[in-house]
Amino acid sequence: MAKQKEENTPFDIDEYLGKIPTMTSNIFKKRDVMRSTYIPENLPHRIDQIKFITQIIAPALSLENRSISNLFLYGKTGTGKTAVVYYVLHHFKMKCQELGREDIKTVFINCRDVDTSYRVLARLCEQIGEDIPFTGLPTDVVYEKFKTKIDDGKIGLLIIVLDEIDQLVKKSHGKKRPNKALYELTRINSDLNNSRVHLIGISNDLNFKNNLDSRILSSLGEEEKVFPPYNSLELEDILRERAIMGLKEGVLENGTISLAAALAASEHGDARRAIDLLRVAAELAERNEDRSITQNHVREAIRNIEHDKIKDTIKTLPLQSKLIMLSIYLLE
Ligand SMILES: Nc1ncnc2c1ncn2[C@@H]1O[C@H](COP(=O)(O)OP(=O)(O)O)[C@@H](O)[C@H]1O
Ligand SMILES: [Mg+2]
Numbered sequence: 001m002a003k004q005k006e007e008n009t010p011f012d013i014d015e016y017l018g019k020i021p022t023m024t025s026n027i028f029k030k031r032d033v034m035r036s037t038y039i040p041e042n043l044p045h046r047i048d049q050i051k052f053i054t055q056i057i058a059p060a061l062s063l064e065n066r067s068i069s070n071l072f073l074y075g076k077t078g079t080g081k082t083a084v085v086y087y088v089l090h091h092f093k094m095k096c097q098e099l100g101r102e103d104i105k106t107v108f109i110n111c112r113d114v115d116t117s118y119r120v121l122a123r124l125c126e127q128i129g130e131d132i133p134f135t136g137l138p139t140d141v142v143y144e145k146f147k148t149k150i151d152d153g154k155i156g157l158l159i160i161v162l163d164e165i166d167q168l169v170k171k172s173h174g175k176k177r178p179n180k181a182l183y184e185l186t187r188i189n190s191d192l193n194n195s196r197v198h199l200i201g202i203s204n205d206l207n208f209k210n211n212l213d214s215r216i217l218s219s220l221g222e223e224e225k226v227f228p229p230y231n232s233l234e235l236e237d238i239l240r241e242r243a244i245m246g247l248k249e250g251v252l253e254n255g256t257i258s259l260a261a262a263l264a265a266s267e268h269g270d271a272r273r274a275i276d277l278l279r280v281a282a283e284l285a286e287r288n289e290d291r292s293i294t295q296n297h298v299r300e301a302i303r304n305i306e307h308d309k310i311k312d313t314i315k316t317l318p319l320q321s322k323l324i325m326l327s328i329y330l331l332e
Contacts, residue, residue, distance in 0.1 A: 026248065027286040027293065033246030034279040036272040039083045042241060045234040046080050049073075052225050053088045053200075060104060060157050060198070061095060068157075070186075070199045072220050075227025077204045078270030082163055084227075085200060089161065103156035111167040117181035120168070121146055128155065143184055150195045158197050160185065165201040165220075166208045178216055186219035229269025235261035238271050239278055247282060253294045256281065260298050277301050 025031070032038055043050065053073075059066040073081050089106050096104045107127040114123050121142040122132045130149040132142060150158050162168065168182045188197050201220050209217060230238065239257045260281065264274035278293075280301035285293045314322065 027251050027282050029248050030246050036275045039086050044237045046084050049084050056223055067196055068198050069222035070220050072201045072224045074203045076268050078272035079227035081202045081227050105155055106159040108161045110163045112164045115167045117179045120181040151192050153194050155195045161200045163202045166203045166205040186216045232262045232265035235264050235274045251292050253292045255295050256293050259295045
């Protein structure tokens with residue numbers, strides 16, 4: 001009966017949409033801050049990694065143009081690798097500007113989006129101002145264009161970050177085969193006269209290095225740093241800082257942050273998971289028009305997230321596997 005009434009109540013969509021822009025949230029102060037794509041100015045518990053990377057790349061600023069070692073960073077997802085590298089490069093670029101070092105350039109590539117040799121090289125060309133025709137060129141020609149451009153005297157040092165570098169190494173016939181761009185980039189310096197390339201590789205896959213071509217390995221892994229999982233107390237600090245920036249004051253009930261942190265820590269110390277949990281809990285509180293975010297919202301958030309994860313996993317299964325799962329379900 002109640003359902004009938006609800007369905008018959010006229011819904012004025014235009015009035016509803018008109019209200020949205022002027023509606024203020026009782027829960028969120030800055031919604032974007034609570035997304036895991038946001039990179040904060042402060043990264044607690046990563047001082048060691050920030051210092052290490054800074055110390056490796058800082059000599060590039062010296063006037064003698066000292067060469068710097070390649071760097072390989074690895075750790076599970078959500079351990080702050082991308083955020084830390086963004087943070088360090090952001091400050092490094094500002095310093096370059098302040099010192100008038102136009103000869104130093106940095107390029108950031110996420111190999112999940114750009115995963116073929118051609119696309120990596122084309123993206124690199126694009127970033128250093130070398131046009132690649134829309135119709136495409138053979139990969140070797142793109143590589144030659146890239147090499148000529150960086151060696152034309154204007155660039156002294158090019159820092160290339162290859163985030164999610166494991167995507168450039170595909171398995172074939174039981175062996176890991178690096179794509180050509182990765183192979184060329186690790187040995188490019190021997191072909192350059194006026195400039196140098198410095199690589200920072202980032203991998204979520206801890207086994208990435210196993211079975212990797214030894215020449216690539218020795219070039220890429222000149223310096224290495226591990227990003228360990230965050231523990232529960234560290235995640236609490238990270239969440240607390242986010243909450244101060246992103247949520248209204250006083251909306252967090254005691255114990256909410258601790259529970260979200262503990263749940264994320266018990267998986268694999270993933271800050272992304274912790275932040276997503278807190279954001280979804282906050283959205284649930286907002287949708288229910290509750291005044292505060294409670295442990296129950298966090299528990300409901302984890303159920304929602306798990307549900308979405310399982311749904312996504314099942315969606316990507318091949319038909320045969322879906323049918324097997326269905327028969328097991330029906331048998332039970
Ligand atoms: N120490 C930290 N302090 C604050 N936020 C962090 C910290 N480490 C990670 N994050 C946040 O967690 C999320 C995932 O981090 P990210 O750097 O993308 O992880 P990874 O690249 O290791 O998978 C991002 O929103 C990031 O801003
Ligand atoms: Mg990352």
